[in-house]
Amino acid sequence: NAGVTQTPKFRILKIGQSMTLQCTQDMNHNYMYWYRQDPGMGLKLIYYSVGAGITDKGEVPNGYNVSRTTTEDFPLRLELAAPSQTSVYFCASTMGLTQVGTGELFFGEGSRLTVL
Amino acid sequence: KQEVTQIPAALSVPEGENLVLNCSFTDSAIYNLQWFRQDPGKGLTSLLLIQSSQREQTSGRLNASLDKSSGRSTLYIAASQPGDSATYLCAVRRSWSGGYQKVTFGTGTKLQVIP
Numbered sequence: 001n002a003g004v005t006q007t008p009k010f011r012i013l014k015i016g017q018s019m020t021l022q023c024t025q026d027m028n029h030n031y032m033y034w035y036r037q038d039p040g041m042g043l044k045l046i047y048y049s050v051g052a053g054i055t056d057k058g059e060v061p062n063g064y065n066v067s068r069t070t071t072e073d074f075p076l077r078l079e080l081a082a083p084s085q086t087s088v089y090f091c092a093s094t095m096g097l098t099q100v101g102t103g104e105l106f107f108g109e110g111s112r113l114t115v116l
Numbered sequence: 117k118q119e120v121t122q123i124p125a126a127l128s129v130p131e132g133e134n135l136v137l138n139c140s141f142t143d144s145a146i147y148n149l150q151w152f153r154q155d156p157g158k159g160l161t162s163l164l165l166i167q168s169s170q171r172e173q174t175s176g177r178l179n180a181s182l183d184k185s186s187g188r189s190t191l192y193i194a195a196s197q198p199g200d201s202a203t204y205l206c207a208v209r210r211s212w213s214g215g216y217q218k219v220t221f222g223t224g225t226k227l228q229v230i231p
Contacts, residue, residue: 033219042205042223050216090159094219097212102165103148105207105219109159 002026006091006108013081013115021076021111023091029106030096032074034058034066036087037110043090049074050096081115088112118143120208122222129196130230137191137225139206144184147209147217151180151191153202154224160205164191168211196229203227 007022025032030051035043045058049068063085065077074093078085091108095101119142129135139149148167152160164173164180166189172181179192193200203224210218 031217043221045219048216056216094209097217102167103209104162104165105150105209106162107152107160 004091004093004106004108006089006111008111009109010112011114013078013113015081015083015115017081018077018079019081019113021078021089021091021113023074023076023108024072025074025091025093025106026072027093027095027106028071028099029093030071030099031094032068033092034064034074034076035090035092036060037090038087046076046089078113083115086113086115118208118210118218118220120206120220120222122204122206122225124225125223126226126228128228128230131196131198133196133229134192134194135196135227137193137204137227139189139191139208139222141187141189141208141220143210144187145211146184147211149180149182149189149209150207151178151189152205152207154205155202163204193227196227198229198231201227201229 004025033048034046044060047066049055055066089111094105121140146168150165151163154160166173166182177194182189203226205224206222208220
């Protein structure tokens with residue numbers, strides 16, 4: 001089982017560059033999330049999606065964009081990278097209300113981003 | 117607004133001790149509660165999931181309980197080992213009341229088991 005797959009695992013960006021973090025899940029989950037975790041801190045929600053074509057902002061959306069064109073994929077776009085975006089990014093997924101399952105939240109292994 | 121608190125923030129115990137980690141939440145309208153562990157520099161590994169209708173779940177040396185009415189969950193670790201050293205997080209998923217079921221994370225308890 002692949003579960004939730006994130007790429008890349010590591011990336012160094014220069015200030016002002018842009019990039020996309022990829023997230024794919026193979027569990028047919030409707031709900032997908034992007035979190036960031038700063039060193040020694042908890043998880044903060046950036047964006048979430050409840051299904052293809054539906055996304056919404058979390059607690060810290062500034063500087064990021066997302067799209068959800070398919071159930072499987074939920075890419076996170078960083079525009080004009082800033083040092084404050086240095087963090088570890090986690091993608092997660094879980095079933096939606098109309099889906100059968102336990103509601104367990106599954107995480108990817110994370111993408112470690114450094115902006116210099 | 118749901119608030120999830122984990123106390124203590126850090127805990128150091130000798131190997132072999134039984135220990136309890138606490139997770140408190142302010143809104144009892146939950147769908148489920150999930151415990152994770154996170155090793156340094158790593159992702160989140162799911163340990164146990166408790167549905168709102170359940171009182172406890174067990175996996176090996178781990179036992180998680182849930183008391184919705186008091187807004188508490190505990191993670192019991194029996195016969196702790198150095199390999200249990202990690203940060204433990206609880207996450208609460210809100211029950212559906214229209215719209216999005218928010219998941220709220222606690223800030224974690226950092227456990228160190230000393231050989």
